[in-house]
Amino acid sequence: MTAADTSLHLVRAGIDTYSQPVVYMREDCHVCRAEGFAALTRIGVTLGPKSIIATLNVVTEAGWLPADAAALSEAAWALLQPRPGDRATFVHPEPPASDSAIRAKVYGQELTEADFTAIIGDITGRRLSELQMAAFVTACAGERLNIAETIRLTRAMQRAGETLDWGGAEVYDKHCVGGLPGNRTTPIVVAIVAAAGLMIPKTSSRAITSPAGTADTMEVMAPVALDIAALRRVVETEGGCVVWGGNLALSPADDLLIRIERPLDFDSDGQLVASVLSKKAAVGARRVLIDVPVGPTAKVRSPAAAASLAQRLAAVGEAVGLSIAVHVSDGTAPVGRGIGPALEARDVLAVLRRDTDAPADLRGRVLDLAGALLDLRPDAAAGIGRARAAALLDSGAAEAKFMAICAAQGGFREPSAARHRAVVTATAAGRLEAIDNRRIARIAKLAGAPGRKLAGVRLLARPGDLLRRGAPLFEIHAETPGELDYARSYAEAQADVFELRE
Structure with missing residues (x-):
């Protein structure tokens, strides 16, 4: 290894970072010191003909990662596909081409079609960090995209992927x-x-x-x-x-943007x-x-x-x-x-x-x-x-x-049911006038949905129903006792999710 060597052995971290490539290095690693890398630095990783941009996480305990190795998240590993014994080089990458366009949108400027093409290209090329994508999503929120910009963004997102051709059929x-x-x-x-x-x-x-x-x-x-x-x-x-x-x-950029919007x-x-x-x-x-x-x-x-x-x-x-x-x-x-x-x-x-x-x-x-x-x-x-x-x-x-x-x-499967359930009842009598969509959805999410496929809420009353005190309103379904208790505690503190009128 020479003084200018910026290569490290690659190991698999076994960490799921969804689609965001992440690299893990020891803080006393010679590459970290030589290149001045710090936590959350964007770094270029090259292995033979393959190159990616990844986010660096710095390991402060020496136990699990050798000083002469870099660990790759599952997303980074899938992109580079290293073989046993491979070494990759690590450098500071050029700034993404869309940096200036994102900054312009943050300050309220209208973006051109070329701007959106550059942004979407950098998103699909994994050249933007989650922070940069979050800045773009936030800068476009509310009414900050006019109709002309929406057309440009739509075209850029479509062009970034494949378009299916059905031979002139009406689809x-x-x-x-x-x-x-x-x-x-x-x-x-x-x-x-x-x-x-x-x-x-x-x-x-x-x-x-x-x-x-x-x-x-x-x-x-x-x-x-x-x-x-x-x-x-x-x-x-x-x-x-x-x-x-x-x-x-x-429309490959869409799923990456959804991950930020969630x-x-x-x-x-x-x-x-x-x-x-x-x-x-x-x-x-x-x-x-x-x-x-x-x-x-x-x-x-x-x-x-x-x-x-x-x-x-x-x-x-x-x-x-x-x-x-x-x-x-x-x-x-x-x-x-x-x-x-x-x-x-x-x-x-x-x-x-x-x-x-x-x-x-x-x-x-x-x-x-x-x-x-x-x-x-x-x-x-x-x-x-x-x-x-x-x-x-x-x-x-x-x-x-x-x-x-x-x-x-690939084949039909009959849905099964969650093992853990709890019924929430009305605390007063009256006619059910309305159900708060957002808060009933939150109860289902606290129970584990959508990650836990069997989790959620089953409604037992509908707007218009006449209910007595103690009548069942909904049943919480969960796959674990802890998630059931978590959702039930929130539900019991939100008595007005179901609006009753005497």
Whole structure:
């Protein structure tokens, strides 16, 4: 080893840092001293023809890591794929090309298409740290992205990945902007629309700020981590799919940005529209229905906010070649009974199987959305889509199509149930007027959802019900006693999650 040597042996740390490459070095390591590396420094790592940018974590105890070695997180290990005995070199990298653009946005300047292209390129190239991405997400929050910037960001996100070509076929898609617990319409809508003979390749996200995303719920019943070749095979065979978009290269920056938005617990209209429509364009869709639930504790709080979002969706959709229809729905209370992946999956199956006790509100929303999508067909007679959707659901055709899609994605699994449960009851008598969407969702998350697939909340009362004191309101489901106690303690301190009027 020479004085100028900046190489170290590589070892596997066995630490999951999600998609963020991280390197671990001892503080007395000769490379740390020579290069002046400190904790959270961004460092360039080169192994043969492969190079990555990673974040440094400094190890202060000498026990587990030799001084002449660097440990790689799982993400860094997967990118470099070292062999036993390999040494990598470590240097200070050039600043990311998008540094100045992010700084400009922080100070309120309007960004050009080239700026957004540079930012998205650095995000997908893993050249930005989590702090830099958080700065970008925060600088774009609220109303800080105008419509022109939203169009530029959407195009940049789409260009960063692959766009599917379905040979000129009419491709349909739908999306809900979220904020409404239990609103798991997508798997049923996909089954109905595919059963009607239309093509609907649905890619979905995992939860950002909710107890379950569509991908989380669908994963309870069938594999969702398909690659593009498998997605294409499923859609060409069955007409539709419900898969996780994070495993595809369709809009690769989106999943990385979602990882930053999740702990921040917000997303803006501009970022929401760019996220949704870049994925719709990338999957090859042309006719897209957007569900916008509106309510005082939903993500979209007022009709005026819904109208503003619809205007942005339409403008950006037109710019990227999408025909957008917006469906404004009731967002005043959760949908169905289950909140959490497995509990929502049970509601989905109850509707598909036409069970007598299937949630009527979930069924009604499904028929509204599937009907609106069927009405988007160029040759459709106006207003008959809902009746067609009901016929496909009631005949069992939608259930059969859903099972066929699950089989094509890797096989159907019946949802199981959590072992640990606790019922929360009413502390007063009266009519149930409203349920706070955000706080009931928080209870489900404290119980372990969405990471714990069986965790969540099962609603036992609905707005409009007349309740006596001590009547059951909801049941908490958890996979461990500790998570059950944690969620129950919070729930018992939030007596007004369910608004009762005497």
